[in-house]
Amino acid sequence: MSDITEALTQAVADACGRHPSSAGASGTVEWNVPLWSALDQIGITLLSVPEDRGGSDGDLVTAAAVLEILGEHSATVPFAETAMLAGWLLAECSAPIPAGPMTAAVAGPDVTLVEDAGGWVLNGELARVPWGRHADHLVLLVGRHVVTVHRDEVDLRPGANLAGEPRDDVALHRLAVPADRVHPLPADSAVDARLFAARGVVGRLAMMAGAARRSLEMSLAYASERHQFGRPIGGFQSVQQQVAAMAAEVLLCKVAAQSAAQALDSGADWELAVAAAKVSAGSAAGTVARIAHQVHGAIGFTDEHDLRRSTTRIWSWRDEFGSVGEWARELGTLAAAAGADGLWPLLTEGGARAVAG
Known part of the structure; x- marks a missing residue:
């Protein structure tokens, strides 16, 4: 482990110690806003996103080292979803990356994205989206397009995994999405x-x-x-x-x-x-x-x-x-x-x- 990575993981461990995550009633997980803010202040919530896209330009080995610390502390924050998935998808198509926690999912065959009157219409359902109810934005990979959706634009059915972490079903009822939030992937992109x-x-x-x-x-x-x-x-x-x-x-x-x-x-x-x-x-x-x-x-x-x-x-x-x-x-x-x-x-x-x- 490099000196930089060691210092980074120590800072994350210190943040987890100052802002411990806890379980709520009946084993449900409480979204740890103070810890997320601390990680944002450290500057790693977009760790694996290129610097020219607003990230920290870290590699996956460094991100894995940070996630190991978060896993050790049972941290209730969507770091992997934001830094390694949603931010990565948007960076791959040079799209704007919004601030705040995000989550990401791959649209299955039941989800359709159709161009309509200068915009797009997104329709279908997504199962067990991690941290759906707490993410400000949901980033979807739909075929060769990346789509950004606001949390208040979708219907959520709360669910959880065995540990009580949110795994929510997301319903997209003929959602109209502006053209500036639907981004085609470059032809040479390896994303799938x-x-x-x-x-x-x-x-x-x-x-x-x-x-x-x-x-x-x-x-x-x-x-x-x-x-x-x-x-x-x-x-x-x-x-x-x-x-x-x-x-x-x-x-x-x-x-x-x-x-x-x-x-x-x-x-x-x-x-x-x-x-x-x-x-x-x-x-x-x-x-x-x-x-x-x-x-x-x-x-x-x-x-x-x-x-x-x-x-x-x-x-x-x-x-x-x-x-x-x-x-x-x-x-x-x-x-x-x-x-x-x-x-x-x-x-x-x-x-x-x-x-x-």
Whole structure:
């Protein structure tokens, strides 16, 4: 980690410490406005957006480092949605990037965008849009167009993931969109639904890595405090073995997120790295959550205990932007396409390019 990235992540950690996120009634998540303002003051809410478009010109490796800190603190802000997805989409077509929190989504086949009388008409529904109710703007990828929609222009049906984070259904009822908010992508742009999903995967993997680290820290602390048969449970070999296995999986989560971010930063041959990272980290993070709850026993499942805030996020995030199974099939397809003679070069040369990037 460079000195600049280390200083940046420390500033983010300090901001999270000053403005901790908390859960509301019935496990719902409260939008952390003070933390978002602090991140905005640091100047990173558009971290991965080019400087000439109003961003900080950071790469995805740096964004992943920031997201790892936010994941560790269970931060209730749409940083990945704003910095890595919505801002990126708008920058790709040289469109104005509005201030404030944003979210982004890919329009499915049921969403239509039709030119009409000098403007456009957007119609259809979007399922489980992250932070929809709190984002000032929703940025949509509709085919080869990027569309900016104001929150008050759509109908929202509130929903949530297992951790209580907003995942809202958005209804677009023949919404009239001015021409200056519909932007065609350049002909040579690599932006598509797969690349959007890959960037989303990197964001979620980085946050999972942070949540996994926090789960390990809490498990180590609890194992030293909880006594059975006259000594801390951390003194028993079986618990030590479980915690050691947990620590290895935490490191795997971090390396997987970094590897996927490096591959996307390289601009080419990212498919293998992202698919492998999703599959390996998804399995590793699940193991971390399982062992953490085994160490804590029943207390770790209660609403009052902080462990639940990390583990429910792990379980939720690993299924977003494609499930582990879907990315495993992608990985298998890549391996089968390479064939017997091409598999080793695919693994070694692709990995080398990702690291070099």
